[in-house]
Amino acid sequence: MSSPASAPNYGELTRIYTRLYRYNHLSAIVGWDRNAMMPPGGSAARAAAEAELNALIHRTRTDPRLAGWLRTAEQENLDDIARANLREIRRDWRDANALPEALVEAKTLAGAKCEHAWRGQRQANDWKGFLENFREVLRLSREEAKLLADDTGLAPYDALMDRFEPGVRAADIDRIFGDVKTWLPDLIVKAQEKQRKEQVIAPKGPFPVAAQRALNIEVMTLLGFDFTAGRLDESTHPFSGGVPEDVRLTTRYNEGDFTRSLLGTIHETGHARYEQNLPRAWLGQPVGMARSYGVHESQSLSYEMQLARSRQFCGLIAPLLCKHFGEQPAFEPDNLYRLWTRVKPGYIRVDADEVTYPAHVILRYEIERALIEGAIEADDIPALWNENMQALLGLSTRDNYKDGCLQDVHWTEGAFGYFPSYTLGAMYAAQWFAAMRRRTPDLDARIAKGDLKPVFDWQSKHIWSQACLWDTPALVQRASGEALNPKHFQAHLQARYL
Amino acid sequence: MSSPASAPNYGELTRIYTRLYRYNHLSAIVGWDRNAMMPPGGSAARAAAEAELNALIHRTRTDPRLAGWLRTAEQENLDDIARANLREIRRDWRDANALPEALVEAKTLAGAKCEHAWRGQRQANDWKGFLENFREVLRLSREEAKLLADDTGLAPYDALMDRFEPGVRAADIDRIFGDVKTWLPDLIVKAQEKQRKEQVIAPKGPFPVAAQRALNIEVMTLLGFDFTAGRLDESTHPFSGGVPEDVRLTTRYNEGDFTRSLLGTIHETGHARYEQNLPRAWLGQPVGMARSYGVHESQSLSYEMQLARSRQFCGLIAPLLCKHFGEQPAFEPDNLYRLWTRVKPGYIRVDADEVTYPAHVILRYEIERALIEGAIEADDIPALWNENMQALLGLSTRDNYKDGCLQDVHWTEGAFGYFPSYTLGAMYAAQWFAAMRRRTPDLDARIAKGDLKPVFDWQSKHIWSQACLWDTPALVQRASGEALNPKHFQAHLQARYL
Numbered sequence: 001m002s003s004p005a006s007a008p009n010y011g012e013l014t015r016i017y018t019r020l021y022r023y024n025h026l027s028a029i030v031g032w033d034r035n036a037m038m039p040p041g042g043s044a045a046r047a048a049a050e051a052e053l054n055a056l057i058h059r060t061r062t063d064p065r066l067a068g069w070l071r072t073a074e075q076e077n078l079d080d081i082a083r084a085n086l087r088e089i090r091r092d093w094r095d096a097n098a099l100p101e102a103l104v105e106a107k108t109l110a111g112a113k114c115e116h117a118w119r120g121q122r123q124a125n126d127w128k129g130f131l132e133n134f135r136e137v138l139r140l141s142r143e144e145a146k147l148l149a150d151d152t153g154l155a156p157y158d159a160l161m162d163r164f165e166p167g168v169r170a171a172d173i174d175r176i177f178g179d180v181k182t183w184l185p186d187l188i189v190k191a192q193e194k195q196r197k198e199q200v201i202a203p204k205g206p207f208p209v210a211a212q213r214a215l216n217i218e219v220m221t222l223l224g225f226d227f228t229a230g231r232l233d234e235s236t237h238p239f240s241g242g243v244p245e246d247v248r249l250t251t252r253y254n255e256g257d258f259t260r261s262l263l264g265t266i267h268e269t270g271h272a273r274y275e276q277n278l279p280r281a282w283l284g285q286p287v288g289m290a291r292s293y294g295v296h297e298s299q300s301l302s303y304e305m306q307l308a309r310s311r312q313f314c315g316l317i318a319p320l321l322c323k324h325f326g327e328q329p330a331f332e333p334d335n336l337y338r339l340w341t342r343v344k345p346g347y348i349r350v351d352a353d354e355v356t357y358p359a360h361v362i363l364r365y366e367i368e369r370a371l372i373e374g375a376i377e378a379d380d381i382p383a384l385w386n387e388n389m390q391a392l393l394g395l396s397t398r399d400n401y402k403d404g405c406l407q408d409v410h411w412t413e414g415a416f417g418y419f420p421s422y423t424l425g426a427m428y429a430a431q432w433f434a435a436m437r438r439r440t441p442d443l444d445a446r447i448a449k450g451d452l453k454p455v456f457d458w459q460s461k462h463i464w465s466q467a468c469l470w471d472t473p474a475l476v477q478r479a480s481g482e483a484l485n486p487k488h489f490q491a492h493l494q495a496r497y498l
Numbered sequence: 499m500s501s502p503a504s505a506p507n508y509g510e511l512t513r514i515y516t517r518l519y520r521y522n523h524l525s526a527i528v529g530w531d532r533n534a535m536m537p538p539g540g541s542a543a544r545a546a547a548e549a550e551l552n553a554l555i556h557r558t559r560t561d562p563r564l565a566g567w568l569r570t571a572e573q574e575n576l577d578d579i580a581r582a583n584l585r586e587i588r589r590d591w592r593d594a595n596a597l598p599e600a601l602v603e604a605k606t607l608a609g610a611k612c613e614h615a616w617r618g619q620r621q622a623n624d625w626k627g628f629l630e631n632f633r634e635v636l637r638l639s640r641e642e643a644k645l646l647a648d649d650t651g652l653a654p655y656d657a658l659m660d661r662f663e664p665g666v667r668a669a670d671i672d673r674i675f676g677d678v679k680t681w682l683p684d685l686i687v688k689a690q691e692k693q694r695k696e697q698v699i700a701p702k703g704p705f706p707v708a709a710q711r712a713l714n715i716e717v718m719t720l721l722g723f724d725f726t727a728g729r730l731d732e733s734t735h736p737f738s739g740g741v742p743e744d745v746r747l748t749t750r751y752n753e754g755d756f757t758r759s760l761l762g763t764i765h766e767t768g769h770a771r772y773e774q775n776l777p778r779a780w781l782g783q784p785v786g787m788a789r790s791y792g793v794h795e796s797q798s799l800s801y802e803m804q805l806a807r808s809r810q811f812c813g814l815i816a817p818l819l820c821k822h823f824g825e826q827p828a829f830e831p832d833n834l835y836r837l838w839t840r841v842k843p844g845y846i847r848v849d850a851d852e853v854t855y856p857a858h859v860i861l862r863y864e865i866e867r868a869l870i871e872g873a874i875e876a877d878d879i880p881a882l883w884n885e886n887m888q889a890l891l892g893l894s895t896r897d898n899y900k901d902g903c904l905q906d907v908h909w910t911e912g913a914f915g916y917f918p919s920y921t922l923g924a925m926y927a928a929q930w931f932a933a934m935r936r937r938t939p940d941l942d943a944r945i946a947k948g949d950l951k952p953v954f955d956w957q958s959k960h961i962w963s964q965a966c967l968w969d970t971p972a973l974v975q976r977a978s979g980e981a982l983n984p985k986h987f988q989a990h991l992q993a994r995y996l
Contacts, residue, residue, distance in 0.1 A: 025547035030527050037535075041727030042744025045781075049523035056554075229539030246540030283543075 007076035009069040021284045023057050025243050032241040032248040036233040061096035084469045088286035098151040107140040111413035118412040127401040135378050141414040145372050157372045160417030164293040167471035173420050177362045179486045191343040191497035200338045203330040207258040215324040216265040223269045226276050238264050240271035247272040270303035277464035287468045297425025305354050306433045309340045312448035345393035347403035361423040363388035368416050381405045430489040435480040505574035507567040519782045521555050523741050530739040530746040534731040559594035582967045586784035596649040605638040609911035616910040625899040639912040643870050655870045658915030662791040665969035671918050675860045677984045689841040689995035698836045701828040705756040713822040714763040721767045724774050736762050738769035745770040768801035775962035785966045795923025803852050804931045807838045810946035843891035845901035859921040861886035866914050879903045928987040933978040
C-alpha cells in the first residue's frame with residue numbers, strides 16, 4: 001500500500017488509522033477476555049477501562065484534523081489500493097462524525113435502558129412496558145437515520161443499512177425478498193411433507209465436554225483454522241472475536257447435545273478463516289478489513305449451511321463422532337444428514353433451520369423499514385408481526401409478544417438495518433457455491449473425499465484476499481460473475497429439501 | 499478520598515491518574531494474555547498494539563500540565579490520604595519526567611541488545627562478548643543514576659533503589675546486610691551438618707497436570723485467594739499479573755515434580771492476596787497501590803517461606819497431596835518438611851533455598867552498588883563474584899561465568915537497585931511473623947489446625963489496607979513496632995534450621 005512522499009495528507013490519515021487499528025486490537029482482546037476469561041469481580045473495573053478506551057477511539061476518529069486531510073488527500077496521486085483505502089477511511093470518518101455527540105449519547109442511554117428493561121419484559125410478555133422505552137429508541141433512531149441520510153444523500157433506511165452492507169439498497173432487498181416470498185412458503189410446506197416419511201434417530205448422550213472440545217478442534221483443523229494464530233475457548237454467548245492475526249473463537253458446551261456446539265463452532269470457523277486470511281500487507285488500514293456483515297455471514301454460512309449440513313460433509317464427520325463419542329446408530333451419515341436438515345416452522349429466529357430462517361428476516365425487514373420511514377408506529381408492530389408470521393410460516397403470535405416481536409435484542413438498542421445481512425449472507429453463500437461448482441464440476445465428490453481445497457482456494461481468491469477493495473455489490477459481481485441472484489439460494493434449497 | 503471543590507488542581511491530577519489506572523488495566527490484561535493465552539502468530543500485532551499503549555501512557559504521564567497542577571496542589575487543603583496520594587503522584591511524575599527521552603530510549607535499546615545477545619552468551623560462557631554490550635548499558639545506567647540523584651537529592655545508588663523501595667537507603671542495607679554477613683556463613687554450615695543425618699524420601703511421580711491444578715486451586719483457596727476476582731492459568735514464566743480487581747496468577751506444570759508448581763503457586767498467591775485486598779476506596783489512585791517491591795515480596799514469602807515450608811503447614815498439605823495424587827511415604831508431614839527445608843549452597847540464585855538465598859543477594863548488591871558509584875568497572879565483576887561466592891557459600895566461580903555473573907537477566911537490561919528487594923522481602927516476612935506471634939501467642943498451633951485467620955487479619959490490618967499511605971520504613975515501623983531488624987530473620991532461620 002503506497003503512501004508516497006507526494007501524498008502527505010494520505011500519509012497522515014494512514015498514520016491515524018494504524019493507531020486506531022492498534023487501539024482496536026486492545027479493545028478486541030480485552031473484550032474477548034471479558035466474555036471468555038474474566039471472573040465476575042473484574043467487571044466494574046473492566047467496564048471503566050473499556051469505556052476509557054472507547055472514548056479514546058472516539059476522540060481519535062473525530063480528530064478535527066481528519067476532515068482537512070481527507071479533502072486534500074482526494075487530490076493526491078494514489079494507486080488503486082490507496083484510493084480504496086481512502087474511500088473506506090471516509091466511510092469510517094463519516095460514521096464517526098455524522099452524528100452530533102448529544103444524539104449518540106441520548107441513543108446509547110435510551111438503548112441501554114430499553115435493553116435492560118427488555119430482559120425482564122420479554123420474560124413477562126410485557127409489550128406495554130416495552131413500548132414506553134422503545135418509543136424513545138425509535139424516535140432517536142429515526143433522527144439518526146435522517147441525519148445519516150442528509151449526510152450521504154441516501155434514503156433514511158438505506159443510510160442505516162449502508163453501515164452494514166455498503167452499496168446495498170432497500171430497492172435491492174425488495175427485489176430479492178420479493179422473489180423469495182413467491183416460492184418460500186410453498187417450499188417450506190413441501191419440505192415438511194417430504195420429511196414426514198423420514199425416520200430420524202436422535203444421538204444418545206452424555207457427550208463429555210473434553211470429547212466435544214477435541215471433536216471441535218479436529219473439525220476446525222479440517223476446515224483450515226490456523227491454531228498458531230487463534231484459539232477456541234468457551235463463553236455464554238459464542239462469538240468470533242480477537243484480531244485478524246489472532247482470532248478468538250468461543251463456543252458453549254451442553255453434555256446432552258453436541259450438535260449445537262459443533263455446528264456453532266463450524267459457523268464461527270467460517271468467520272475466523274475470513275479474518276485469518278485477510279491480505280497481510282493491508283492489515284492496519286480500513287481497506288484490509290472484512291467487507292461487510294453480510295459477506296462475513298456468507299463465510300460462516302458457507303461452512304455451517306453449505307458444507308457442514310451437506311450429505312458429503314456428514315460422511316466426513318461421522319467417523320469423527322464415532323472416534324470421540326463411540327459408535328452409535330445416530331452417527332450413520334444418512335441419519336446425520338436427516339438430523340441436520342430438519343425443517344420446522346417455529347417462533348424463534350435463532351432456532352430456525354435454513355429454510356424457514358429467511359421468513360424471520362423478511363418480516364423484520366418489512367417492519368423495521370416501515371418504522372424508520374414513518375409508515376407505521378411502534379404500536380403497529382404486533383399486528384404486523386402476527387400477520388406476516390401467518391402468511392410466511394403459518395404461525396400465530398397474537399398476544400404472544402415473548403415469542404414474537406419481543407424476541408430479539410436488536411431493536412431494543414436501536415440497531416435498525418442489520419437484519420437483512422443474515423439472509424444476504426445465506427444467499428451469497430449459495431451463490432458462492434454455485435460459482436465454485438461451475439469452476440470445479442466435481443466439487444461435491446471432492447468434498448466427500450475430504451478435499452476442501454477447491455472451496456478454500458475459491459474463498460481466498462474471490463473473498464478473503466479482496467478485503468474492502470470493492471463495495472459489496474462489486475465484490476459479488478466480481479466473485480460470481482453476476483449481481484446477487486436469489487435463484488442460487490432457491491436452487492440450493494430445492495436440491496437439498498425437495 | 500477527598501477531591502473537594504477547594505482543591506481543583508488536585509482534582510485535575512486525580513482525573514489524569516484515574517485515566518492512567520484504566521490504561522494500565524488494559525496493559526495488564528493484554529500482557530497477561532500475551533504470556534498465558536496468545537498463540538505465537540499474534541505476537542507481532544500485539545507488540546505493535548502494546549507499544550502504542552505504552553506510548554500513550556508515557557504521553558499521559560509526561561503531560562506538561564502536570565507540573566503546574568502538582569505545584570499548586572501542594573498548597574491546597576487536602577486530607578491525609580489525599581496528601582499521601584499527592585506524594586505518590588509526585589513520585590510517579592518524577593519517575594516519568596526525570597530522564598530525557600533520548601536517554602530512556604538509548605538505555606532501552608542498549609538493554610534490549612545486551613539482553614538479547616546475553617541469552618546465547620550465557621550458554622556459551624562468553625564473558626568477553628557480553629562485556630562489549632554491557633559496558634554501554636552500565637554507562638547509561640550511571641548517567642540515569644546521576645540524573646535521578648540530581649533530581650531527588652539522593653546519592654546515585656539510593657536514587658535507583660528508591661524507585662523500588664521508597665525511603666530505603668544504601669546505609670540501611672549496609673547495616674542490615676553487614677549484620678547478616680556476621681552469622682549467615684556459619685548458619686549455613688551448621689544447618690547442613692544437622693541435615694546430614696536426616697533421611698529424606700523423594701516423592702514418586704508422575705503427577706498428572708489436572709491433579710496438580712486441582713491441588714493448587716485447593717491450596718490457593720485455603721490461603722484465601724478469591725476466585726471470583728482472579729484466575730489461575732499457565733505460562734512459561736510464572737507470574738502474578740492482572741489488576742487488583744481481577745488478579746491473574748500463572749504457573750507451569752512438570753508431571754515429574756509437583757513441588758515447584760505448588761510452592762510457586764503459593765508464592766504468587768501471596769502477591770495476589772495483597773493486590774486483591776488493597777483498599778477498594780482508593781483504587782484508581784497511586785495511594786491505593788501496593789507499597790513496594792520488597793513489601794510485595796514479603797507477602798509472597800510470608801506464604802511460601804513462613805507458612806508453606808513450616809512443619810505446621812506441611813501437616814495441612816499432606817492430606818491434600820494424598821487426596822490428589824494417592825498416598826505414598828514421601829507425603830508424610832515430617833518428610834515433606836525435611837524435603838522443603840533442605841539447605842545446599844549452589845551457584846544459581848533462583849534455585850537457592852531460603853538460607854543461602856541472602857548470600858546471592860548480598861554479593862550482587864555489593865557489586866552493583868560499586869558499579870553505579872564508579873568504584874569498580876564492568877571488567878572487575880568476575881573476580882569479585884568469585885571472591886564473594888567463596889567467602890559466603892564456599893563455592894568457586896573462576897572462569898564459570900555461566901553459573902556466576904552471567905546468570906541473571908537484571909543487569910543485562912540495566913535494572914540496578916532491584917536485587918536488595920528480594921532479601922528485604924524475606925526479612926520483612928520474618929518480622930511480620932514475629933509481630934503476629936506477639937499478638938497471637940498460639941499462632942503456630944492455630945496454623946497447624948488450618949486456622950489462618952490470625953495471619954490474614956494481621957496482613958489486612960498492617961499491610962494490605964495501608965497500600966501507599968506511608969513510605970516503606972514508616973510502614974515497617976507501624977506494622978511491627980520497629981524498623982527493619984535482621985534479628986527476626988536470623989531467629990527464624992535458627993529456629994527452623996539449627
